[in-house]
Amino acid sequence: MSTPLWEAGADLVVVGTGVAGLTAALRARELGLRVLVVTKAEQHDGNTRWAQGGVAVVLPGEHDEGDTVEAHVRDTLVAGAGLCDEGAVREIIAGGPAAVTGLRERGAVFDAAAGGRLARTREGGHSAFRVVHAGGDATGAEVERALLAAAADGRVPVLERHVAVDAVRTPLGQVCGLLVLDDGGVPGVLSAPAVLLASGGLGQLYQATSNPEVATGDGLALALRAGAAAADMEFVQFHPTVLYTGRGARGRCPLVTEAVRGEGAVLVDATGARVMRGVHPLEDLAPRDVVAAAITRRLGDAPGGVDDHVFLDATGVSDFARRFPTVHAACVAAGVDPSGQPIPVAPAAHFACGGVVSDGSGRTGVTGLYAAGEVARTGLHGANRLASNSLLEGLVVGARAAEAVAADLALGVLARCPATAELPTAPVADRDSLQRVMSRYAAIGRDAEGLAVVGSVLDLSTVERELNTRELVEDAALTAAARALIAAAAQRTESRGCHVRTDAPARDDARWGRSQVVRLNPSGQPVLADPAVATKGVA
Numbered sequence: 001m002s003t004p005l006w007e008a009g010a011d012l013v014v015v016g017t018g019v020a021g022l023t024a025a026l027r028a029r030e031l032g033l034r035v036l037v038v039t040k041a042e043q044h045d046g047n048t049r050w051a052q053g054g055v056a057v058v059l060p061g062e063h064d065e066g067d068t069v070e071a072h073v074r075d076t077l078v079a080g081a082g083l084c085d086e087g088a089v090r091e092i093i094a095g096g097p098a099a100v101t102g103l104r105e106r107g108a109v110f111d112a113a114a115g116g117r118l119a120r121t122r123e124g125g126h127s128a129f130r131v132v133h134a135g136g137d138a139t140g141a142e143v144e145r146a147l148l149a150a151a152a153d154g155r156v157p158v159l160e161r162h163v164a165v166d167a168v169r170t171p172l173g174q175v176c177g178l179l180v181l182d183d184g185g186v187p188g189v190l191s192a193p194a195v196l197l198a199s200g201g202l203g204q205l206y207q208a209t210s211n212p213e214v215a216t217g218d219g220l221a222l223a224l225r226a227g228a229a230a231a232d233m234e235f236v237q238f239h240p241t242v243l244y245t246g247r248g249a250r251g252r253c254p255l256v257t258e259a260v261r262g263e264g265a266v267l268v269d270a271t272g273a274r275v276m277r278g279v280h281p282l283e284d285l286a287p288r289d290v291v292a293a294a295i296t297r298r299l300g301d302a303p304g305g306v307d308d309h310v311f312l313d314a315t316g317v318s319d320f321a322r323r324f325p326t327v328h329a330a331c332v333a334a335g336v337d338p339s340g341q342p343i344p345v346a347p348a349a350h351f352a353c354g355g356v357v358s359d360g361s362g363r364t365g366v367t368g369l370y371a372a373g374e375v376a377r378t379g380l381h382g383a384n385r386l387a388s389n390s391l392l393e394g395l396v397v398g399a400r401a402a403e404a405v406a407a408d409l410a411l412g413v414l415a416r417c418p419a420t421a422e423l424p425t426a427p428v429a430d431r432d433s434l435q436r437v438m439s440r441y442a443a444i445g446r447d448a449e450g451l452a453v454v455g456s457v458l459d460l461s462t463v464e465r466e467l468n469t470r471e472l473v474e475d476a477a478l479t480a481a482a483r484a485l486i487a488a489a490a491q492r493t494e495s496r497g498c499h500v501r502t503d504a505p506a507r508d509d510a511r512w513g514r515s516q517v518v519r520l521n522p523s524g525q526p527v528l529a530d531p532a533v534a535t536k537g538v539a
Contacts, residue, residue, distance in 0.1 A: 080382025
């Protein structure tokens with residue numbers, strides 16, 4: 001096994017340069033901590049910059065239409081289909097106004113409406129116009145720009161092209177550092193009593209996704225190997241409207257933000273029939289899981305001979321190019337004029353509602369290990385994330401995680417240890433085979449037979465490898481994530497939120513009104529924990 005050849009140190013190591021990671025790093029710096037940030041690509045290459053819709057938040061003084069924090073809480077709980085942790089929901093949403101105010105103080109500029117107040121839009125599952133946005137449909141890019149600018153004064157050093165491999169732990173299992181590979185593949189140790197995972201999601205489990213190529217579940221796998229628990233892994237949200245660019249599309253596909261439907265666009269099939277009429281009281285503004293499942297069912301009938309995409313008719317949306325410049329540019333590049341013709345769209349993997357079990361301050365069950373953003377399962381999202389709650393969560397929990405680290409350091413509960421570690425070995429499956437079977441059998445519609453096929457393919461294509469390259473780290477992470485997802489999905493014999501079982505289409509609250517917890521067994525296989533500890537209050 002390879003041993004580290006170099007070392008650096010800090011009070012807090014942050015993995016990831018998205019909204020959660022940079023917010024945490026900046027807040028930690030304000031609290032006087034020595035911070036070191038690690039990202040496996042360039043600083044701006046995470047998922048945050050691709051977020052289009054906005055930030056869901058009720059801002060006192062900015063909203064004059066009777067919206068309330070309580071209404072935002074209620075909408076979040078409804079979207080989460082019974083599996084949200086209500087305490088976490090209330091805590092995080094209540095922290096939204098201060099978090100967004102702080103972001104604006106760091107330089108973020110949101111779109112203004114007449115009279116100088118912030119412009120707002122409405123997205124699926126929301127009962128009010130409460131989503132603030134920037135650049136029309138470029139909110140994530142503006143959030144990322146502001147945070148990177150705030151961190152650019154040199155007091156938050158960032159190691160680019162360094163991939164996090166494994167947590168360094170004491171004999172008692174406390175995390176006290178991070179084993180990484182630098183851009184030359186040379187292993188090194190970052191010694192720190194606190195490691196915050198803000199590494200994003202796992203969209204690359206599937207052939208088509210709205211996520212960039214870096215979304216391979218690295219933080220989830222690292223946390224599982226460190227002894228942390230994961231929960232709600234079966235709930236992967238498929239965004240219902242990703243730009244359809246042809247049969248067999250692979251990798252990151254352009255997103256068509258839900259705000260387009262918030263401004264009046266409607267989904268139609270190839271015959272022109274409305275997809276969402278009669279499906280849900282909110283029709284095209286139903287929660288994402290409902291819309292994505294409805295599209296999938298409609299495509300099963302191949303209306304007009306088309307079985308792989310539907311259309312978003314936005315021809316009635318005024319001044320489309322100005323309001324949605326990012327979407328408009330992607331459409332034009334694909335040969336579509338949204339002002340005069342419907343946009344071809346299809347569901348694609350978008351957001352992991354589950355992840356590393358953590359509380360609203362980012363603490364996991366492993367001392368010294370914290371998690372924030374999409375990699376974390378705080379209980380905010382339950383079985384289906386409410387639109388535009390992700391940037392909100394990253395802002396709120398990112399800051400609170402930094403505050404939790406500072407408090408834990410002051411209390412002396414965190415550990416420091418010598419910089420010794422070895423590169424681990426882990427099961428690694430063939431990525432192409434994994435993506436194919438996950439897309440075929442573990443996407444929106446699942447059944448017991450198909451999930452068993454995924455398990456068999458993973459077993460047959462998996463080899464134990466030392467994680468000595470970025471590609472192997474990523475493929476091992478995807479393998480662990482897939483196995484955790486399959487274990488949870490096979491066990492949950494009902495349909496709820498993002499998890500749709502065609503062989504168990506009903507929701508079963510009596511048996512399944514709880515979350516499932518996944519851990520690694522001694523042989524490194526993800527297994528479900530005792531059902532006695534699998535509850536909505538798992539975090």
